[in-house]
Amino acid sequence: MRILIVEDEQKLAEILSRSLRGEGFTVDVAATADDGYHLATSDNYDLIILDLLLPDQPGTDLLRRLRQQHLKVPVLVLTARGELETKVETFEAGADDYLTKPFALPELMVRVRALLRRGPAVREAILKLADLELDRLTRQVRRAGKRIELSPKEYALLEYLLLNPGRVLSRSMIIDRVWDQSFEGFTNIVDVYVRQLRRKIDEGFEPRLIRTVRGLGYAIDPDQLS
DSSP states (O other): OEEEEEOSOHHHHHHHHHHHHHTTOEEEEESSHHHHHHHHHHSOOSEEEEESOOSSSOHHHHHHHHHHTTOOOOEEEEESOOOHHHHHHHHHHTOSEEEESSOOHHHHHHHHHHHHHHSGGGGGSEEEETTEEEETTTTEEEETTEEEOOOHHHHHHHHHHHHSTTOOBOHHHHIIIIIOSOOTTOTHHHHHHHHHHHHHHTTTOSSOOEEEETTTEEEEOTTSOO
């Protein structure tokens, strides 16, 4: 699952992103409201962690902008302001939960998982294509009812493909999303993982789901077979 952190305190953002990645999440970080808005409206996130005191505009303004765009992604607000009036304003702007700084990381993780379980993203917790099924909450994958064991990177690659059925994803796009860092000059690592994933979810099954678009990348699509 993918989480966006909008936080201008670099040290806190690094701690949060490192902790969430350690739990298996893919994490993007924005330090301003404008950057947060751009990321939130250009990608599919399962959760946004939002600081209220941002350098370019209040977090509540960003939250209202996102809700005006009909984005229903759960939003967990972080702030040093604990006054009742601030909490009321934040919830009225569209927040789903509120955590006052300083906070303990275990409590943050509990709230994150609670929002992921009950939030709008749960409607897409089960990703299906043909007889392939991926459960984003339990991280289990099955094909024709058979349990398939995947490594964390294989799972993240399959999840990204299933979130974009029929869309051709370039190697650079996959590197950016699945590895969450730059592997410039080493995009052949994607080919290695696609081969491994094909062995697990395509070999012995029909139809074959992962196709190669020569010179462009990969797509998962039951109607156009490689």
